[in-house]
Amino acid sequence: MPTALHLAADDAALQAAVQRSRKLLHKRALLAAVASAMPVPGLDWAVDAALLSRLIPAINKEFGLAPEQIDQLDPGKREQVQKAVAMVGSVLIGSFVSRDLVLKAASKIGTRIATKQLARFVPLAGQIVAASVGYAAIRYFGEEHMKDCIRVARQAQLRLN
Template sequence: MLSARRLAQGDPGLLAAIERSQRLLHRRALVAGAASALPVPGLDWAVDAALLSRLIPAINHHFGLTPQQIDRLDPRERDKLQKAIAQVGALLVGKFITQDLLLRSARLIGVRLTTVQVARFVPLVGQAASAAIGYGAIRFLGQQHIQDCVRVVRQAGLALPPPTD
């Protein structure tokens, strides 16, 4: 699979949005990893859900793909965007993030559930493995979402919003 940077094909606006999104993703994935290392049942899933419910809209915002940003597009651009979203098959692009959407996304990393639950109770090595898996799972979902955003923006031919951070 192509990386988001390669999908951007040198577009400076897309590359900047990717960079901002990846910085944000890295910080959030570190928090998820730390929560996964703690031997408190269910804490990692609560943290993951909270992180994803804020992370996905923030990434969408960098690419001009929040529901509010989409509503401001003229009708022709909005139609092109909706077709691009459907063609790419992006689950979380341009949508309000609901618990159902988060659960469907989390199924992509379902193996993590049992591995982390068992591993975190093994002193040190298990907790380190749990932290790495927690970090990797959120990072994987975030990278997939960034790639979806790049594909949608390129397919629809949209201009990106100016950076806000």
């Protein structure tokens, strides 16, 4: 399965957007890991939703796919972007990202989240597992979102600065 960086391999602007997005993603995933290690029920869900509701718009912006950026495109290009978003099937590109929308989209990583919840009840080792799974889940979600952004940018023939 190709990574976002592999998908952007022949486009320097897309590669740069992936690198910037990965820096953001790494920081947020570390915060998610810390929250996952805390033995407070529900804290990780709240933190994950808050982190993702800020991370996804930041990634969109790196790829020129934030709602305000799309609104500034000429009508023909805007239509191309909207069609590309529909083809890719992402509900998180080019729209206002709410916590509810993030939680619905996060159902892709539901098994990992359930594992994280169960692991937390095992002293020490469980917290380490929960933190690892929390980090991995956010990284996976962010990487998949970057791939969607790359696909949309390519299909819509967007030029990134």
